Amino acid sequence: MRYIPWVPYTTDDWSTRHSVLTTARRTAALINAVADDRADPSTVAEVLRAYGELDPIDLTSRDVAAMRTAAAQLREVFAADSAADAAATLNHLLREHTGPLRLTSHGGSTPWHPHLDHEDDAPWEEWLLASSCMALTVLVWDHQRPPGRICASSACQNVFIAHGSGPERHYCSRRCATRERVKAHRRSPRALEHA
Ligand SMILES: [Zn+2]
Numbered sequence: 001m002r003y004i005p006w007v008p009y010t011t012d013d014w015s016t017r018h019s020v021l022t023t024a025r026r027t028a029a030l031i032n033a034v035a036d037d038r039a040d041p042s043t044v045a046e047v048l049r050a051y052g053e054l055d056p057i058d059l060t061s062r063d064v065a066a067m068r069t070a071a072a073q074l075r076e077v078f079a080a081d082s083a084a085d086a087a088a089t090l091n092h093l094l095r096e097h098t099g100p101l102r103l104t105s106h107g108g109s110t111p112w113h114p115h116l117d118h119e120d121d122a123p124w125e126e127w128l129l130a131s132s133c134m135a136l137t138v139l140v141w142d143h144q145r146p147p148g149r150i151c152a153s154s155a156c157q158n159v160f161i162a163h164g165s166g167p168e169r170h171y172c173s174r175r176c177a178t179r180e181r182v183k184a185h186r187r188s189p190r191a192l193e194h195a
Helices: 013-019 020-035 041-052 061-079 083-097 125-143 176-187 190-191
Strands: 102-105 113-115 148-150 159-161
Touching: 013 190, 020 041, 020 061, 020 125, 020 159, 041 061, 061 083, 061 125, 061 148, 083 125, 113 125
Parallel strands: none
Antiparallel strands: 102 113, 148 159
16 A cells, blocks of 8 residues: 555645634624625725635625614624523524524635535625624534723724633734833832822
8 A cells, every 4th residue: 555645734824824813713703804894895804815805805884884873783792791691692692693504615615614604605794693603602512701802992992802812802913912011110219200
């Protein structure tokens, strides 16, 4: 028998780009992108591309407006402060807005993976809700705590995925963390003494 070396699945790259954590991070990035009233289809398409969506991305202003409504519903999962709260919100979304669990390979163009939207050509807002519910549900299952948070900076409304390496995060970005640290320092009595 000829020795056949083990070759990683050629779609390994696809699987990495579409891991549960990456999908959840894409959800957060899309919620943040469409939160801006001025967000246009090209801005949203850029986020989708950054998370592995292939061109052509057919996205209209109407799609973006519908995604904004879906994002507002998903934001509630990020506002949850306990696993039970996140689960209740997700259960509501799963009941009202997603189809039954199914597998698709998009006609053989991707590895088989689970979807919760009704069909591969579902509207963008349905796709956003379904793919987000899927990833956030698995994160609650896996970690038994809320999958994400809303940035603790009062000047910021961004959501972010709380899981990852390093200590627990309270801010969406280094920028927000630094801004709040500077603010707290200015407020502290020591800072006033030296003012
Ligand atoms: Zn922030």
